[in-house]
Amino acid sequence: MAPLSSTSPGRSRLRPGGAVRRRSATHRSDVRAGYLFIAPQAIGILLFVLVPLGLVFYYSFHEWNVLAGDFTFVGLENFDKLADDPQLGTVLRNTALFSIGLVVFNLTLALALALALNRRIRGMTFFRTLFFSPVVISLVAWTIVWGFLLQDNGGINAALASVGIEGPNWLREGWGAMASVIVVQVFKNVGLNMVLFLAALQGVPTEVLEASRMDGANARTTLFRIVLPLISPTILLTSIITVVGSLQVYAQIAVLTQGGPGISTTVLVYYLVQQSFSFHQFGYGATLAIVLFLIVLVLTIIQWQMRRRWVFYEN
Incomplete structure (x- = not known):
């Protein structure tokens, strides 16, 4: 009797080398597809982030007089000017005051609104839309309207006068401006932050809240011991976005106060734009931009490192 063949007549022989080659070709195809998908984003970051950032550092070692067409290497003179600038301390203090006030009031009010509107009651959709609508309004138009309201004879002082209160000149006094x-x-x-907080609150498991109520936890305990830890990733996100945004505010100050009275509302972004485009000191403006970049970088790193201490992750 003839020995049985290791393969049946209807079954093809296995070719391990061919399977490996097919897997390798598939892997290369997947890698190429992955690179093609990330290519637009990578090119955009290169052209609109890394190249401009490198040019800012390059310009900081030069003085560029656009009117005279003069572009001169000055070494560290712009950094020496930065150290000797008598207005820089006030500008940095204004920047810190503005950023702290904006971040604290924005996040507190956004969370309070989200908690108040996180209910299944008739009319909640209207109020959510009402509070979100300023986000989609033109920034300049919004600021111009508020500029008229905050004038000495504007709508806010008229409303205060109707109840016997004499309002200040809001945009011409240091603290008021x-x-x-x-x-x-x-x-x-x-x-915007309100919507983000609302989405986070609606993701809190209802069984956890019901269990806390059954255990006798009051509203304050539930908020600080359960709700806030569960939405802490969103709090981190909104805080980073708000801090970075507060350091980049320019149009509101340009329209409302032009940095005044004096320089009491001149923040770093407004100051660097003023030095660059009003005084035509582009090299010094680039140096101020480096200071702003370092401040944003340091604050973002600090916030990101703090996540290990106060951000709760389910896993």
Whole structure:
């Protein structure tokens, strides 16, 4: 009797080398597809982030007079000027005051609105839309309207006068001007953080809240011990977005106060734009941009590192 063949007549022989080659070709195809998908984003980052950032550092070692067409290497002179600038300390203090006020009031108000509107009651959709609507309004149009309201004879002082209160000249007094700019910016963007907090609150498991109520936890304990830890990733996200945004505010100050009275509302972004395009000191403006970049970078790293201490992750 003839020995049985190791393969049946109807079955093809296995070819391990061919299977490996097919897997290798498939892997290369997947890699090429992956690179093609990320190519637009990578090119965009290169052209609109890394190249401009490199040019800022390059310009900081030069002085560029656009009117005279003069582009001169000056070494560290712009950094020496930065160290000797008598207005820089006030500008940095204004920037810190504006950012702290904006972040605290924005996040607090956004969370309070989200908690108040996170209910299944008739009319909640209207109020959510109402508070979110300033986000989609033109920034300049929003600021111009508030500029008319905050004038000495504007709508806000007229309303105060109707109840016997004499309002200040909001945009011409140091404390009033800074407070006005902060309030205008808070009302403009609070709706965005409110929506993010609403989405996070609606993701909190209802069984966890019911269990806390059954255990006798009051509303305060439930909020601080359960709800806030569960939405802490969203709090981290909104805080980073708000901090970075607060350091980049320019249009509101340009329209409302032009950095005044004096330089009491001149923040770093407004100051660097002023030095670059009003005084035509582009090299010094680039140096100020580096300072802004470092501030944003340091604050973002600090916030990101803090996540290990106060951000709760389910896994």
